[in-house]
Amino acid sequence: MPTKNKREWFETCLGQYLLEREQNYFDKAVADVFGYNAMQIGFPQYDFLRANRMPLQFCAGTEDGAAVLAAPDFLPIETNSIDLVLLPHILEFSSNPHQILREVQRVLMPEGHVIVSGFNPRSLWGVRGLFGLPEDTFPWRGNFIALPRLKDWLTLLDFEITRDRLCCYAPPFSQEKWLKRFTFMEAAGDRWWRFSGGVYFVTAVKRVHGMRVIKPEWKEVRARRRSMAPVAQKIKDAAQQNEPRRAARTKAEEGKN
Known part of the structure; x- marks a missing residue:
């Protein structure tokens, strides 16, 4: 799908609804992750690392504006050199999400963090993609990955899941007036229908077997x-x-x- 379509979608009211909630989550999630090097993969037009305090922060990807032009499944980054990696909606739009996770596991330092955001197929957002939308429409053309499945992939790569969260419980209406009418679902979502959020976040830590952290x-x-x-x-x-x-x-x- 052309990058232009993706950027245009994020300028719509639904895209802004999603972007606001994702930015708020990333701001809170990265604030307390410490180290020296932080990397965001994809979406260079949005600084999801802005609340982090690491001295080196950069974005890697194939889009214009990325500091490091590289495919996410083959990163020109030294092994065990990154303390934090963000993956905002990268896996569901890749033909090889397993390889991306393997690369993330490789470049992360032991005890390094990865934070993944993705569209939940078991939600109203996931269902909408089944209703005759154009194949190149963002984000419905993506191969949405279920949250339990993603957790299994991370566990197999020796990651420990430390946190997960869902958001965007309102139906994915394209008109702002309808989104506003259903904002009550956002407030009650975490309590009453937690696993039906349109977007999920997963935080995981890279563990190395046999390694003892010396304090x-x-x-x-x-x-x-x-x-x-x-x-x-x-x-x-x-x-x-x-x-x-x-x-x-x-x-x-x-x-x-």
Whole structure:
């Protein structure tokens, strides 16, 4: 599908409805992820990393505006070098989503984070794509991936799922007045029909088997030193008190000799 169609769709009221909720989620999700290097794959016109504080942030993809022009399934990135990767709606529009996840697993450092957003096929958004829409219409032309299936893929790649969330519970109306009438569904969605959100987010951490994270023990060392200080002082005081006795004993022994 031409990139132009994608950009035009995000300028519609439905696209803005989705974009607002995705940006809010990413802002909260990336704020507390720390490290040095963060990478967003795709959608260079939107800065989903803006709330993150890592010194190096960049976007990789095949679209104009990407800092690194590269296919997401073959990234020219060093292995174990990235602390955070964002995948906003990349997998469902790729012919090889497994390879993209393998590349993400490769470039991520141990304990690195990946955050994926995708369209939920088990929702009103997923159903709409079945009603005779043009094949090149974004986003309905995508191969939507079910949330449990995506979790299985990540688990097989030694990722640990740490968080998932859904949003966009209102039906995907193309007219703004109808979207506003159904905004009540957004507020109640997480409570009453959590798994029917049109969009999901998954956060996962790369785990490496057999690796033990070594944490600094400065606090423990300081605590041991503090606990030993009174004991050392007592020993020093006792030695000072016994010094006259040892001196007198030494003189007595010398007198006998």
